[in-house]
Amino acid sequence: MKKLFAIIAMMGVFAFGATQSMMAQADSAAVDSAVVDTAAVDTAVVEETVTEEIAQEPIVEEGGLHKELKTKFIEGDAGFMSLVAIALVLGLAFCIERIIYLSLAEINVKKLLASLEEKLSAGDVEGAKEVCRNTRGPVASICYQGLMRIDEGIENVERSVVAYGSVQSSYLEQGCSWITLFIAMAPSLGFLGTVIGMVMAFDQIQQAGDISPTVVAGGMKVALITTIFGIVVALILQVFYNYILSKIETITSHMEEATISLLDMCMKYNLKK
Numbered sequence: 001m002k003k004l005f006a007i008i009a010m011m012g013v014f015a016f017g018a019t020q021s022m023m024a025q026a027d028s029a030a031v032d033s034a035v036v037d038t039a040a041v042d043t044a045v046v047e048e049t050v051t052e053e054i055a056q057e058p059i060v061e062e063g064g065l066h067k068e069l070k071t072k073f074i075e076g077d078a079g080f081m082s083l084v085a086i087a088l089v090l091g092l093a094f095c096i097e098r099i100i101y102l103s104l105a106e107i108n109v110k111k112l113l114a115s116l117e118e119k120l121s122a123g124d125v126e127g128a129k130e131v132c133r134n135t136r137g138p139v140a141s142i143c144y145q146g147l148m149r150i151d152e153g154i155e156n157v158e159r160s161v162v163a164y165g166s167v168q169s170s171y172l173e174q175g176c177s178w179i180t181l182f183i184a185m186a187p188s189l190g191f192l193g194t195v196i197g198m199v200m201a202f203d204q205i206q207q208a209g210d211i212s213p214t215v216v217a218g219g220m221k222v223a224l225i226t227t228i229f230g231i232v233v234a235l236i237l238q239v240f241y242n243y244i245l246s247k248i249e250t251i252t253s254h255m256e257e258a259t260i261s262l263l264d265m266c267m268k269y270n271l272k273k
Contacts, residue, residue, distance in 0.1 A: 084230050102248065113262075187231050190230020
């Protein structure tokens with residue numbers, strides 16, 4: 001009987017232990033499942049956040065204007081595009097040289113004339129000449145040439161000023177003919193590239209034996225790119241050329257104003273003698 005109770009007690013202990021083990025395993029599985037579900041939710045949230053951040057980030061286009069111009073330059077046949085680029089570089093070189101020269105030629109004309117009038121009113125012709133020598137630009141040079149003939153009469157002064165003024169005007173316009181040449185050459189080179197590109201397109205059509213839109217579009221694209229670049233170069237140089245002409249006109253008007261004022265000052269000086 002005692003053995004029976006012992007066996008029953010042992011079986012009860014084993015049953016209770018098995019039940020506790022099964023309950024522990026169930027709890028552990030539930031915890032693991034919750035952890036897995038939490039991890040999955042966190043992963044989904046992270047992926048959604050990353051997706052939203054990527055969607056919100058601006059798309060940065062690689063290359064830019066420089067790369068686009070380089071691509072079009074290559075597509076437009078480097079031979080003819082190089083000629084157009086050379087025309088642009090040389091034309092800009094002449095434009096920059098003229099702008100620097102004309103900028104240095106501009107002075108304060110009213111200040112110069114006031115100094116000359118002060119010197120001549122005091123009878124100091126050499127002082128007036130010194131003022132002209134120490135002043136740069138064609139206006140001062142013209143006044144100096146007039147003062148060199150101040151004792152020879154107003155007619156000689158006028159002839160000297162007019163003759164030397166024409167020389168200075170030619171100096172101001174020096175190099176402008178080259179700028180106009182490159183303005184005319186740039187679109188002409190572009191049109192030449194267009195014609196040759198069209199001829200190449202028709203040659204490709206002849207070799208293919210059929211009018212393919214791809215062949216025609218490729219040849220026409222190359223032809224039109226050269227024309228576009230030629231026109232753009234001409235427009236850029238034309239803007240600089242008009243600016244140069246405006247500066248030349250301004251300096252020329254200052255030369256004429258100085259000539260008239262100098263003749264009046266010479267007449268007053270001769271009358272005082």
